[in-house]
Amino acid sequence: EAGVAQSPRYKIIEKRQSVAFWCNPISGHATLYWYQQILGQGPKLLIQFQNNGVVDDSQLPKDRFSAERLKGVDSTLKIQPAKLEDSAVYLCASSRSTHGNTEAFFGQGTRLTVV
Amino acid sequence: QKEVEQNSGPLSVPEGAIASLNCTYSDRGSQSFFWYRQYSGKSPELIMFIYSNGDKEDGRFTAQLNKASQYVSLLIRDSQPSDSATYLCAVNPNSGYSTLTFGKGTMLLVSP
Numbered sequence: 001e002a003g004v005a006q007s008p009r010y011k012i013i014e015k016r017q018s019v020a021f022w023c024n025p026i027s028g029h030a031t032l033y034w035y036q037q038i039l040g041q042g043p044k045l046l047i048q049f050q051n052n053g054v055v056d057d058s059q060l061p062k063d064r065f066s067a068e069r070l071k072g073v074d075s076t077l078k079i080q081p082a083k084l085e086d087s088a089v090y091l092c093a094s095s096r097s098t099h100g101n102t103e104a105f106f107g108q109g110t111r112l113t114v115v
Numbered sequence: 116q117k118e119v120e121q122n123s124g125p126l127s128v129p130e131g132a133i134a135s136l137n138c139t140y141s142d143r144g145s146q147s148f149f150w151y152r153q154y155s156g157k158s159p160e161l162i163m164f165i166y167s168n169g170d171k172e173d174g175r176f177t178a179q180l181n182k183a184s185q186y187v188s189l190l191i192r193d194s195q196p197s198d199s200a201t202y203l204c205a206v207n208p209n210s211g212y213s214t215l216t217f218g219k220g221t222m223l224l225v226s227p
Contacts, residue, residue, distance in 0.1 A: 042217035
């Protein structure tokens, strides 16, 4: 079974530029998460999809971040315009079920550096 | 704000010893609990999950859950240098969805 795929692996942009990350979850997984992990901290949930609907985006900075999950499969996370404090690893994860008792599996992440 | 607390460490143990990693959570209604291992520069990898009070063993790993005390722990027996990593505790709050809230992680260093 293929894992969660993310691209790109690394991205360096200047502040005020825009950037997009792509995620392909494990086949058949209904739930998809985007997490932001700043160095030395645990992952922070940005947005959670169940199929193609949003169930939690309470910590997403909606003035600059947006995300979509078309047809309940792939997802894209966009930042526009980027700030220095957005430098982090952006992790995509997926889980099979919509219930709490299911494990989430992570992709390799995208390391974003904003200069 | 539902919180998950972990001692950031580092926790240093000699090879062959038992490493004990602890986690507390604020939401009393939390239902499921996960331990992830994260090597430096890598993504989190699931190693254990536990849903019921008591102990759950998997090889050298034992997860312990005490819902009354809102406390979950991970024991690693016969620690190896390859166990050196950051261990993240994740909790599914009683939100009705499969949301995971993570702690900041505890760094474990196992010395040869």
